[in-house]
Amino acid sequence: MVHPKGDMATKSAAKGDLKAGREPATDQEQKALLKKRADRRSRWIWRLAGYVFFIGIWQFSSTYLVEDFILPPPLTILETMQEIVTSGLLVTHFGATLEKIAIGFSLAFIIGAFIGILMGMNRWWEAFFSDWVLILMTTPGLIFVLVSTMVFGLSYIGPIVAVVITGFPYVAVNLVEGVKAAPKDLTDMARSYNVSRARLIRHVIIPFLAPFIFTAIRYGFSIAWKVATLTEVIGGNEGIGFMMRREFQSFSMAGFLSWALLFFAFALFLERIVLQRQIDRFFRWRPEVTS
Amino acid sequence: MASIKVQSLRKEFVTSDSTVVALENASFEASGHVFVSIVGPSGCGKSTLLNILSGIETPTSGIAEITEGDKKARNGYVFQAARLLPWRTVMDNLLFVQKDRDAETRERCQRYLEMVDLGHTANKYPGQLSGGMQQRVGIARAFSIEPDVLLMDEPFSHLDAITGRSLRKELHHIWMETRKTVLFVTHDVGEAVELSNRMVIFGQGGRLREDMKIDLPFPRDPADDAVALTKANVLRTFEELDLVAS
Numbered sequence: 001m002v003h004p005k006g007d008m009a010t011k012s013a014a015k016g017d018l019k020a021g022r023e024p025a026t027d028q029e030q031k032a033l034l035k036k037r038a039d040r041r042s043r044w045i046w047r048l049a050g051y052v053f054f055i056g057i058w059q060f061s062s063t064y065l066v067e068d069f070i071l072p073p074p075l076t077i078l079e080t081m082q083e084i085v086t087s088g089l090l091v092t093h094f095g096a097t098l099e100k101i102a103i104g105f106s107l108a109f110i111i112g113a114f115i116g117i118l119m120g121m122n123r124w125w126e127a128f129f130s131d132w133v134l135i136l137m138t139t140p141g142l143i144f145v146l147v148s149t150m151v152f153g154l155s156y157i158g159p160i161v162a163v164v165i166t167g168f169p170y171v172a173v174n175l176v177e178g179v180k181a182a183p184k185d186l187t188d189m190a191r192s193y194n195v196s197r198a199r200l201i202r203h204v205i206i207p208f209l210a211p212f213i214f215t216a217i218r219y220g221f222s223i224a225w226k227v228a229t230l231t232e233v234i235g236g237n238e239g240i241g242f243m244m245r246r247e248f249q250s251f252s253m254a255g256f257l258s259w260a261l262l263f264f265a266f267a268l269f270l271e272r273i274v275l276q277r278q279i280d281r282f283f284r285w286r287p288e289v290t291s
Numbered sequence: 292m293a294s295i296k297v298q299s300l301r302k303e304f305v306t307s308d309s310t311v312v313a314l315e316n317a318s319f320e321a322s323g324h325v326f327v328s329i330v331g332p333s334g335c336g337k338s339t340l341l342n343i344l345s346g347i348e349t350p351t352s353g354i355a356e357i358t359e360g361d362k363k364a365r366n367g368y369v370f371q372a373a374r375l376l377p378w379r380t381v382m383d384n385l386l387f388v389q390k391d392r393d394a395e396t397r398e399r400c401q402r403y404l405e406m407v408d409l410g411h412t413a414n415k416y417p418g419q420l421s422g423g424m425q426q427r428v429g430i431a432r433a434f435s436i437e438p439d440v441l442l443m444d445e446p447f448s449h450l451d452a453i454t455g456r457s458l459r460k461e462l463h464h465i466w467m468e469t470r471k472t473v474l475f476v477t478h479d480v481g482e483a484v485e486l487s488n489r490m491v492i493f494g495q496g497g498r499l500r501e502d503m504k505i506d507l508p509f510p511r512d513p514a515d516d517a518v519a520l521t522k523a524n525v526l527r528t529f530e531e532l533d534l535v536a537s
Contacts (some may be wrong), residue, residue, distance in 0.1 A: 189374040192345035192366065193436065194386035203387055207378040285378040285416040 072254040089243070090262065097228055097239040100156070104226045105165025107111040111164065112171025112216065119172065120179025129172070138170040141227045149235040159231035159239075163224045169219040178212030210282050217275065225267060293359045293374075293439035293472045294322030295344065300353035301498070302339055313339040317353070317497030321489070322486040322496045325468040328483035329526075331493030331500075337476045340497055341368070344474070359439040368432030369443040373425035375417040381428050385435050403435040404428070406465060423454035428459075434465065441473045447482065456513075459486060463509065480529070484522045485511045492525075492532065500532050 005105035055074055062073040072080075084090050115133070119126040144162045183204070190200045232241025240263055247255035301454045302314040310409040314336040322326045329337045342348040343355045345368045357364040375384045386392055404410045407427040409420075417425050425447060433441055447455040463486055466473055477483050483490050484505060492501035503525075 185370070185372065185374050186376060188342075188347045189368070189370065190387075191367040191444075192342075192347050194346070195388060199387070203376060203379060203383075207376070210378075283378075285380075285418065 026153070068110065069251075069253060076254050077257050077261060080254045081262055084258055084262065093239050093243050094262075094266065097232065097241065100159045100239070101163060101221075101224050101228045103166055104160040104228065105221060107160070108164045108167030108220060108224065109171050109217070112168035113175055113213075113219065115168070116172035116175025116216075117179055120176045120182075130168045133169045133172050136165060137173065140220065141166045141174060142230060145227060145230045145234055151232060154235050154237055159228050162227050162231050166227045167224045170223060171216040174212045174216035174219070175209065178209045183208055207282075214275070214279055214282075218271070221270075221275075222267075229263070292323050293357060293364045294320070294472060295357050295440065295472065296320050296354060297340065298354040300340070300343065300355050301351045302336070302343060302348065303351045303475065307414075312496060314343075314350075315496035315498065317499070319378060319499055321472065321474065322470060325489055326473045326475065326487040327465055327491060328475045328477055328487035329491050329493055330356075330477055330480055330483050331497075332495075333478060335493045335495055336497035337493055338444050338507070341444050341474065341476055345442055357440050364439035365436060367436055367438035367441045369426075369429050369433045369441070369446045371445045371448060372424075373417070373429040375425055375428055375432075377417050380414050381409065381420070382417055384417065384428060385432050388432060388436055396491070399437075400431075400435045403431040406434065407431045407461065423450050423458065426450060426458065430458075431466075434469065438471065439470050443473065443475045445477050445479075446475075448477070455482075460510070462484045462486065480525050481513055481522050484518055484525060485513055490525065492528070494532065501528055503528075 058071070059074055062068060062071040065071075068076070095099065115129055119129050119133075139163070144165050148158040148162040148165075186204050186208075187200065190204060229239070229241035229244070232239035233245045234241075236242040236245075240259060244256055244259045247259060294474070294487050297317055297319045300314050300317040301312070304311045304313060317336065317340060329340070331337050339348065340355070343350050344357055345366050357366060359365070375381075376387060379387065381404065382397070382400060385404065386396065389396050389400070401410060401413060404413055407430055409427055409431065411422060412420060412424065412428070417428065420428065426449070431445070433443075447458055450458065459482065473487075475487060484507075488505055490501075490505055491499065492503075494500040505515055505521060507521060513519065513522075
């Protein structure tokens with residue numbers, strides 16, 4: 001197959017496409033790729049415009065509307081954030097929070113996946129678990145935060161338990177739907193060709209469940225973040241939530257906002273860069289060029 | 292030589308409020324280099340028979356087996372829809388049903404892809420192919436395991452007339468070349484006359500109503516007088532048997 005070479009746009013488009021295991025063969029595909037790139041560019045422009053707009057409002061309000069100690073200007077926050085980063089506080093406290101989330105959410109995922117698959121495959125188990133999963137999901141996370149703090153005090157275990165209990169129902173509920181919708185036509189096909197169970201799981205079940213798993217991770221993880229920081233606000237002695245509480249107690253709006261913004265930035269990074277990459281990698285088979 | 296044996300086969304589907312009998316006392320045999328078409332009205336259990344023969348369904352009672360010599364035969368199954376894994380490339384779809392994944396197997400898969408004129412699509416995803424091309428991948432997949440028997444369940448019914456026609460030609464060609472036993476389920480009498488040298492008509496519950504030889508020379512053009520006449524005769528038999536849905 002002839003590899004198209006030409007202007008910059010075509011080259012990088014072709015490169016991106018190679019990664020996905022295809023090469024743009026026809027003019028039509030080429031055009032579609034260029035269109036996609038243009039589309040991505042305008043989306044970025046709009047996104048940047050959003051940032052300029054909202055930070056502009058912030059700057060305007062802090063200059064003309066409210067006192068600086070209530071709403072410090074963006075530049076002050078930026079300086080405070082820089083201090084937090086250079087002093088090493090960022091690494092210490094993000095590390096502490098992340099560790100809890102990593103352990104807690106991993107456990108939540110394993111438990112949730114197990115229960116979800118059980119519920120999806122068998123209606124007796126569904127009857128057994130469904131109300132309890134629903135109850136856990138509708139209960140505000142704050143309640144588990146308070147309970148786990150009362151039970152485990154300031155220890156390391158409390159936040160993890162809270163994360164597990166609030167996180168696993170989201171994983172379970174999403175997987176139930178996925179398992180129930182299992183593609184019978186494909187599993188039957190595999191069966192008629194005597195494909196082994198391991199191969200069936202790896203090449204049919206997991207790719208099919210992937211969208212459900214990613215949704216589960218998205219929801220579950222965002223809940224885990226909230227709950228983990230909340231436990232630190234209430235009863236921690238380290239972590240992002242703990243630092244927010246300290247800034248709150250000394251009524252330092254600048255410090256508080258800096259931690260909050262660093263938190264947003266990190267959550268955004270995880271969601272948009274880390275998770276999205278995995279999702280793109282997993283779904284590269286989806287036809288992008290529709291004719 | 293592969294042989295298919297179905298004897299007093301019964302299959303019931305039990306739902307929450309009723310029992311449906313799909314096959315009742317179905318019996319039928321075939322072996323060697325034959326192309327057997329099974330025709331019959333919808334709901335006569337012809338697809339169920341293929342599903343049982345391929346191991347997807349288990350019979351309620353009776354015998355349904357395909358043997359090669361004295362061991363179980365390998366079956367290639369072509370479905371009504373292509374049933375490809377959308378998240379795997381064409382080549383990986385073929386490899387998915389293979390026992391091994393060595394270089395030799397890869398080469399064989401590539402060869403069968405080329406047989407259906409799709410050698411260049413090995414690294415594409417099914418979603419990038421047309422419906423007819425996907426169906427050809429399904430056919431290549433069935434042949435790529437070098438089966439003893441080929442089971443086909445209305446493989447061309449979802450395609451437009453022109454694509455269907457060229458695929459039928461292709462299938463006939465491959466059948467002549469590979470000399471497999473083919474069991475071809477269809478509700479299209481014209482298609483059955485064009486392709487097969489034996490035609491079996493099923494009534495409700497998979498009861499054998501008619502078993503006929505079609506002794507016309509290949510290749511068969513549907514516009515040819517002899518072929519058209521045979522088709523008309525079969526349709527008349529259908530009416531006499533009172534199988535046409537009222």
